[in-house]
Each structure stands twice: as structure tokens, then as C-alpha cells.
Amino acid sequence: MTNSADVLVIGGGIIGLSCGYYLSKRGKRAFVLDKGGFADGASGACDDMILFQSKKPGINLELTFESLELYKSLLTEMEDDLGFANLGGMVLIENQQELEIMEEFVAQQRSYGLDVEVIDKREMLKKQPFLSDHIIASTYSKMDSQVDPFSVMRGFERKGALYGMKVFRRNGVVGIERLGTGDFQVATEDGNLYQAPIIVNAGGTWAGQIGTMVGANIPITPKRGQIIVTERVPPIGETNLWSAKYLVTKLRSDVVVDLNEDERTMGLSLAFSRSSGDTYLVGSTREFVGFDKNTTIGGIRAIINQTLKYLPKLRDINFIRAMAGLRPSTPDGKMLLGEHAGIEGFYTAAGHEGDGIALAPITGKLLASIVCQDQVDHRLDELSPNRFATD
Amino acid sequence: MQRILDHPILGPLPEEEKVVIMVDGEPVEARKGEMIAAALIAAGKPYFRKTVKRHEPRSIFCGIGRCTDCVMTVNGIPNVRTCVTAVEDGMVIETQLGSGDWGGKR
Numbered sequence: 001m002t003n004s005a006d007v008l009v010i011g012g013g014i015i016g017l018s019c020g021y022y023l024s025k026r027g028k029r030a031f032v033l034d035k036g037g038f039a040d041g042a043s044g045a046c047d048d049m050i051l052f053q054s055k056k057p058g059i060n061l062e063l064t065f066e067s068l069e070l071y072k073s074l075l076t077e078m079e080d081d082l083g084f085a086n087l088g089g090m091v092l093i094e095n096q097q098e099l100e101i102m103e104e105f106v107a108q109q110r111s112y113g114l115d116v117e118v119i120d121k122r123e124m125l126k127k128q129p130f131l132s133d134h135i136i137a138s139t140y141s142k143m144d145s146q147v148d149p150f151s152v153m154r155g156f157e158r159k160g161a162l163y164g165m166k167v168f169r170r171n172g173v174v175g176i177e178r179l180g181t182g183d184f185q186v187a188t189e190d191g192n193l194y195q196a197p198i199i200v201n202a203g204g205t206w207a208g209q210i211g212t213m214v215g216a217n218i219p220i221t222p223k224r225g226q227i228i229v230t231e232r233v234p235p236i237g238e239t240n241l242w243s244a245k246y247l248v249t250k251l252r253s254d255v256v257v258d259l260n261e262d263e264r265t266m267g268l269s270l271a272f273s274r275s276s277g278d279t280y281l282v283g284s285t286r287e288f289v290g291f292d293k294n295t296t297i298g299g300i301r302a303i304i305n306q307t308l309k310y311l312p313k314l315r316d317i318n319f320i321r322a323m324a325g326l327r328p329s330t331p332d333g334k335m336l337l338g339e340h341a342g343i344e345g346f347y348t349a350a351g352h353e354g355d356g357i358a359l360a361p362i363t364g365k366l367l368a369s370i371v372c373q374d375q376v377d378h379r380l381d382e383l384s385p386n387r388f389a390t391d
Numbered sequence: 392m393q394r395i396l397d398h399p400i401l402g403p404l405p406e407e408e409k410v411v412i413m414v415d416g417e418p419v420e421a422r423k424g425e426m427i428a429a430a431l432i433a434a435g436k437p438y439f440r441k442t443v444k445r446h447e448p449r450s451i452f453c454g455i456g457r458c459t460d461c462v463m464t465v466n467g468i469p470n471v472r473t474c475v476t477a478v479e480d481g482m483v484i485e486t487q488l489g490s491g492d493w494g495g496k497r
Contacts (some may be wrong), residue, residue, distance in 0.1 A: 130493075231459075232443070234469055234492045278490050279444065314492075315470045 005031040005166075007198045007371065008186055010173050010210050012036075013043035014149055014200035014356055017156035017167070018364025019349050023189060023200070024163035024370050031194060033186065035206075036173030037305035042204055043295070044148050045279040045325030047227060047273050048083065049240070050145040050358040056246060057112040057383055059334065060355065063362045065113075070196065070361035072146055079208055083148025083276030083293040088239045090128060090138040092270070092310060095117075099137055100242040101252055106139055116141035128237035130313040144240060148276045149357050156364075160179060168192075176213040184345065198345045198371060200308065205291070205326040207336070207350035216340045217390050220351050222291055222326035223267075226299040227283035228319045235274060236311065243270035268311055282307050287325070295322040336385040337363065338370055348369060348385045353358070365384035394433050394455035404479040410480035427484060428454070439473060441462050463487045464481050 009020045011033030020032040029375040050068055055061035073083055089247050095097050102118060109116050116139055124138045125131060157167055168188070175187040176199065186194045201218075202209040211218035246269030248306075249257050262268045267286030285299050300322050307314055330336065340346045349367045352359055366380060397403050397493050408423040412430060421430035431439065436447030439461050452460035456475035464484050465471035469491030473484075 231470055232490045234490050236493075317470070 002195060004358075005029045005032070005033065005194065005196045006032060007200055007283055008194050008196045009202055010186070010201045011202035011207070012167055012169060013039075013041050013202065013204050013205065014360040015043075015349055015363055016162065016200075017153050017354065018126065018164045018170055018360040019200050019202050019367045020167070020364075021160040021163075021178070021308065022155040022361075022364040022368035023371060024160050024249065025166035025311070026372050028161075028368075028371070029194070031053045032163045032167040033188060033194065034167065034368075035171045037169055037191070039150055041300045042325035042327060043153060045227070046149065046225065046327075046354075046357060047271055047283060048146040048148055048275055048357060049089075049271075050147065050272055051089065051242075051355075052114055052143045053109070053116060053141050054090055054242070054250075054354075055141060055172065056251070057360050059379060060359075061112060062379070064355070064358050067359050067362035068145060069349060070365060071145075072090075074152070074155065074361060078159055080151055081276075082113050082154050082155060083144065083149075085276065086141040086142070086145040086276075087274060088140065089144030089242065090124065090140050090239050090240045091244050092131070092135050092300055093137045093139070094135055095242045096136075097255065097257075098248050101248050101255065102139055102244050105143040105247070105251060114141065115143050127145055127239055128241065130236055130311050132310055132312055135310070139244075140239070146240070146276075147357065150277075152357070152360065161234075172313070173210060173213070178208075181347075194355075195266055196391065200367060201346065201373070202350055203349040204350055204352075204356070205328040207328060207348060214340075214343050214346050216343055216346060216348070216385065217388050218336060218348060218350070218385065219331055219388050220328045220336075221330075222293075223287050223317065223329040223353065224282075224285065224293060224324050225283060225284045225327050225354070226272075226286040226287075226295050226322060226324045227281055228300055228303050228322045229275075230280040230282065230314075231318045231320050232278040233280065233317050236280070236313070240273040241270060241310070242272070245269055262306065264283045266299060268302050268306055270306055272307065272311070282319070290324065293324050293326050297322045299324070327353045327356075334383055335359070335363065336388070337366060337380060337383040338385055341374075341389060395473065410478055412478050412480075412482045412484055414484045415486055421478040423480075424477055425466065427463070427471075427476050427478050429456075429481070430478050431484075432497070440488065440491075443489040446488070449481075464491050467493065469493070 007029040007030045009032045020030045023030040173186045205222040208218040333352040336348045462470045464485040
């Protein structure tokens with residue numbers, strides 16, 4: 001059986017569904033082909049953040065602002081609360097060195113328009129009374145927000161269907177060829193063929209493998225993030241939390257940061273957010289272990305030990321499950337968004353690493369705009385997949 | 392509800408040391424070693440918690456520590472499964488509303 005569409009989106013995670021949604025809203029007949037079930041990749045095994053504070057001034061921070069605005073309009077478009085919440089966030093500072101680096105970073109972010117500040121211990125404990133005494137200060141931004149990825153994906157799928165979007169699951173792509181007409185023909189595991197003049201590769205961690213089928217170089221490496229989920233508990237402080245340690249290691253490669261064994265070998269650092277289901281999502285590791293997305297006892301134990309170091313009170317509560325997702329990481333920490341030079345009609349929208357939830361709406365909207373050949377947005381030049389093209 | 396003082400198979404209820412637990416501020420006498428839920432049912436407490444969204448009353452359901460329907464705030468810790476937690480003298484037990492609170496501190 002052969003199916004024809006205007007656009008074939010490969011990958012049905014939050015990015016692929018967002019692309020499919022915004023394309024179909026623009027009048028394109030879009031098919032989304034996914035190798036797995038609903039939300040069983042990285043989009044369903046992640047935390048739920050629209051996080052500003054982790055972003056260096058630049059394109060990622062700029063797009064996060066736009067994505068937050070889009071999420072607010074999606075609340076109306078999708079007639080759903082999407083688990084949206086705006087609890088604000090704090091980055092926990094443990095020593096003088098971190099304080100100096102974070103003060104500088106916060107100043108940069110402020111000059112870029114982000115509402116963020118460093119607050120002293122007294123202010124910090126007012127917002128988060130259970131924090132360990134060794135934490136000397138923190139940042140605070142009321143901008144940091146969150147959504148429930150499952151609600152967002154269901155929303156894209158439900159509303160996209162009204163515009164003609166179709167999602168085909170458990171139907172992995174096994175081959176792509178170019179027909180004499182110039183159209184692409186995509187073969188899937190169940191033997192079906194799909195044709196369209198345009199392909200959008202939203203394969204996340206697997207985007208490189210899709211790229212290989214058409215000769216595109218897409219250097220995306222899986223980074224495993226393990227997260228544990230607590231039982232439903234009353235609020236622990238007012239905000240979500242992160243540790244400065246991770247940001248400092250990321251921001252300042254020139255500074256030697258004192259890391260423990262888990263932090264060094266598993267890329268462990270604290271991310272602590274209250275989900276829309278009143279549980280807490282606590283992470284996370286950042287491990288390079290290929291495509292293995294199992295959780296490990298070592299990872300779970302490391303997350304628990306680390307969490308108790310920051311929030312000793314949590315000794316009294318239970319965790320109910322653990323999950324791991326493969327974050328699609330790129331060499332320069334930026335996604336790939338745009339058409340591949342020399343492969344007309346082949347676009348990639350992938351490589352968001354830990355920002356997939358935050359940047360999903362803006363990614364889909366911009367991708368649709370590129371495919372529909374709106375006026376060129378030169379801000380996006382630095383996201384072009386051609387920066388990795390080999391000749 | 393009353394305790395079964397003479398069970399047809401298990402026989403008469405043996406003597407046991409008494410402890411006192413505080414339930415929503417009121418002292419309640421319990422048998423040493425029994426589960427909180429048993430003591431509360433014996434004392435006639437109608438419900439143990441109210442649900443998060445609709446504030447419906449809940450008490451024990453499975454009674455074996457699986458379903459978490461009977462959770463209460465015990466000594467300031469929310470979500471304690473009362474059907475598998477033994478009473479202790481002076482224990483402070485509170486009816487839990489929704490997912491509870493941390494004893495006024497948050």
C-alpha cells in the first residue's frame with residue numbers, strides 16, 4: 001500500500017508531533033511515522049521543564065522565551081491545562097567559587113532580559129525551608145516553568161488530527177529512496193510505502209541513523225538521563241531546584257570543580273521538579289552509554305544519595321519508579337533545524353539534548369515556517385544542519 | 392466498631408499492654424504492637440484521609456500495605472501506610488487532607 005502526503009515527519013516524540021502539528025496547521029498534509037509507541041522514547045522519560053536558568057545568552061535562551069509564549073497560546077488552542085505551571089526555579093550554590101561564577105552568569109542573563117537574581121541564604125530558606133545547611137546561597141528566577149510532556153503530545157496529536165495530521169506508530173523507517181518524480185519514498189517495517197516531496201527528520205537520538213539513509217551527516221550522540229519519581233507528597237518548598245555544580249562545569253571548562261565519583265562517572269547533578277501529578281521528578285545522570293536506555297541500580301542510588309545531600313528531609317519519602325531517556329546531544333549544544341544542502345526536501349529538526357520539552361513548540365513552528373518558505377529568519381543560520389556537512 | 396473479643400477460630404483476644412496514641416489531638420488507647428489502622432477502626436474513626444481532588448473520605452482498602460488508601464500523617468510525615476505501621480506510645484497521627492503537609496512547614 002502506498003500513501004501520499006505533503007510531508008513525512010520521521011519520529012513521533014514531542015518534536016516530531018510539534019512539527020506535524022504546525023505543518024498541518026499551515027495546510028500541509030503531514031504523516032508522522034514513529035518506530036515506537038506513544039511517548040516511549042526520550043519525550044516520555046524526561047523531566048517537564050521550560051528552564052531558562054541553564055541557558056547561556058544566545059539562540060537557546062532566545063528560543064526558550066518564544067517557546068514559553070507559544071505554550072501559553074497552546075493552552076487555549078488545545079483547551080487543556082497541559083500540566084502547565086510556573087513555580088520558578090532556584091540554582092543551589094555550595095561554595096564561594098560557584099557563587100562568583102553564578103553571579104557573573106546571572107549578570108549576563110539579566111542583561112539579556114531574563115528575570116533572575118542571586119538571593120542570600122535567608123531568602124533562599126524562606127522559599128525552600130528543607131535545604132541542607134551547607135548551601136550558601138541560590139539564584140532565583142520566577143520565569144522557570146513546566147508542562148506535562150504527555151499532555152502536550154496528546155494535544156498535538158488530537159488537534160493535529162483535526163487539521164489532517166496522521167500518526168503511524170510501531171512503524172519504524174527502514175529505507176528512504178528518491179523517486180524519478182523527485183519525491184521521497186519511505187519504506188517502513190510493516191511493508192508500507194509512503195511518498196512525499198518533503199521529509200522532516202525528527203528522529204531525536206536516532207536522527208543520525210535516518211540521516212545515513214539519505215547521505216546526511218548528523219552527529220547526534222545519545223546521552224542517557226536517569227530520573228526517579230517520588231510518591232505524591234505535599235509541596236517541598238515553593239520552587240523547582242538545580243545544583244550550580246552542573247552549570248559551572250558546563251559554563252567554565254577552565255575552572256577545576258571538585259566532583260565526587262558519581263558526578264564524574266555518571267555526569268550526575270541535581271534537577272528537582274514538582275510534576276503536575278504532585279510527585280517529584282528527581283534526576284539526573286548524563287551518561288554516554290550508547291543506545292542503552294535501561295535504568296541502573298547504581299544510577300538510582302546515586303540520584304537518591306545526591307538528593308539527600310541537598311534535601312535531607314526527603315529521607316522520609318518513597319520513590320516509586322525510575323526511568324531513563326536518551327537525550328540527543330550535539331557537539332555544540334545546539335539543535336539542528338533546517339534543510340540539508342544538496343538533499344533537496346530533506347529537513348532535520350533534532351538534537352535538543354535536555355531542552356526538547358522546553359523548545360518543542362518553537363521548533364515545530366519554525367520548522368513549518370522554513371518548509372513553507374516564509375521570509376528567511378537569519379537567526380536560525382547557526383542551527384542549520386549544514387554546519388556539520390562533510391564535503 | 393468493636394474489637395472481636397472472642398473469635399470463632401482464633402479464640403479469645405489475649406491480654407496486651409496498652410499504649411496511647413494522639414489522633415487529631417485526642418488520646419486513643421491502642422494495643423501494643425497492633426497496626427495504626429486496627430487501633431483507629433477499633434476506636435470507630437470513620438475515615439483516615441480525604442482525596443486530593445474531590446476530598447472524598449478514605450479508610451483501609453487492601454489492608455496489606457499495597458494500595459495506599461489508608462495513608463495518614465504520622466509524627467509529621469505524610470503518606471504513612473497505617474495498615475502496616477505499628478502503633479507506638481505517644482505517636483501523633485493526623486487525618487491527611489490531599490497529599491498532606493509537612494506540619495505547617497513548607
